[in-house]
Amino acid sequence: MHYGYARVSxxxxxxxxxxxxLRAFPVEDQRIYVDYYTGATxxxxxxRRLVRRLREGDLVVVTSIDRLGRNYxxxxxxxxxxxxxxxxDIVVLDMPLLDTRTCMGGEGDADVTRAFISDLVLQLLSYVAQVERENIRRRQAEGIAAARARGARFGRPRKERPVGAEEVLRAVAAGELSKSEAARRLDVCRMTLNRWLDEAGCA
Incomplete structure (x- = not known):
């Protein structure tokens, strides 16, 4: 029986x-399993449902090896x-060498050699895929750090102080107004109010 597995983030x-x-392989639609995942979970x-259904001699088809896992x-x-x-058996469509149908079924030296080569290629490609993912994350981190060094800001923009904010901040610093009341008057959260107090030297 032929089964297909697809995955996106x-x-x-x-x-x-x-x-x-997968359909072109061909695998029938009712035997194609698709997963969507988000983040680190x-x-x-x-x-898991596909694996439970598998029986000896079945075939699993994937488009690339990174569909099988997150890392090496x-x-x-x-x-x-x-x-x-x-x-x-497993067939990886974008890497014809990773086709266990040609290397897992026999008992001769040629089959053992093909099995060894298939496993070796798999480990090499898995390692390369893992390194590339790590390099992408590193380049992203370096790009963010460089952008911050140039003054770029990420995330939500800071809220501008409304007219009269300094007077309210001084009243809080003098103990004439509670922080809760000040935050209500300025229409901000306590965290923003505390930051404004700190920036104004009123904390």
Whole structure:
């Protein structure tokens, strides 16, 4: 039985390219499982359902190896879980060398060699994918740091003080007005009020 698995990070991302490639393999729509995950939770209910359904000799098709996991260790773990424990084959469409149908089914030296090469290529590509993700995060962090050094600000813009704010701040500093009442009059939260007091030297 042929099964397909597709994964994207959020529902805003387009999964159509993966679905088209799986259908062209071909995999029937009712045997294609799709997961959407956000952030670090990496919850994959459809993947878990797919694994439970697999039987020895079935085939799992993915478009790329990073569909199997978030990082190098997880990709390797899932690959071995599927091929060694569930005894199913895997085809990675964008890397023809990663096709266990040509290397897991025989008993001769050629089959052992192909199995070794497949595992070796998998580990190499998983490592490269992990390094590239880390490099992307590093470049993003460096870009943000450089932008901040140039004076760029991120997040919500600071709220400007309304007319008469200094008088209210002085009243708070003199004990003539509570912070709660001052925040209400200035229509700001306590955190913003405290920042304004600190900036004005009234804290």
């Amino acid at each position: 959020t529902r805003d991302q387009n999964v159509d390219r993966q679905l088209d490639a 990496f919850e994959r209910p459809r993947y 260790e997880e990709i390797i773990d899932q690959w071995r879980r599927l091929t060694r424990e569930r005894l199913v």
